[in-house]
Amino acid sequence: SSELTQDPAVSVALGQIVRITCHGDSLRSFSASWYQHKPGQAPVLLIYAHNSRPSGIPDRFSGSNSANTASLTITGAQAEDEADYYCNSRDSGGNLVVFGGGTKLTVL
């Protein structure tokens, strides 16, 4: 079982704001990263170290954290944002890596 918990599905109206959350005790000590994964494609790193964005990632994607919860916010969701989103971090012991179960985002 995953040490990081995500809501299985979230929906958002086109152009609106959506927050995807990730809960886990390891997030009290370690930073979360976020990935977008579309069917048949490689996952894409969106956010790392809670709120840093790799080059080329649109600034409508942002990350934040509080206590044992990390959040990915999409400000102004686009149709192309419809995908699965995963968080990951180190595990509570710090030596292993864990993923959340993933959140399927539907853009209405």
Added chain:
Amino acid sequence: QVQLVESGGGLFKPGGSLRLSCAASGFNFNDNYFSWIRQAPGKGLEWVSYIGGRTDTIAYADSVKGRFTISRDVAKNSLYLQVDSLRAEDTAVYYCARGTTNYYYYAMDVWGQGTTVTVSS
């Protein structure tokens, strides 16, 4: 350009073995951590193993420890995953990914397209 390309997937029988390869290009292979991640049909991403650092630090997910072996060949800019005693539940798309990491986080910033492993009699 920065690229990872996996190979070695296919149809395998339970109890058998396989070795997956991941060829890296466009960056300094020796300076990075690398992970294998898999996705079983209809399931989410599962981290499997990583290797990296000056002393080739290695870690495995509890679910694969003892059957999976990660390695790399710096001279060939290649990462490998040996899987023994194959089980049906090893059926998945296997991705290799470059790690960007410090004490506080382990993120994967470059991913291959994946190679599909099917374990079936």
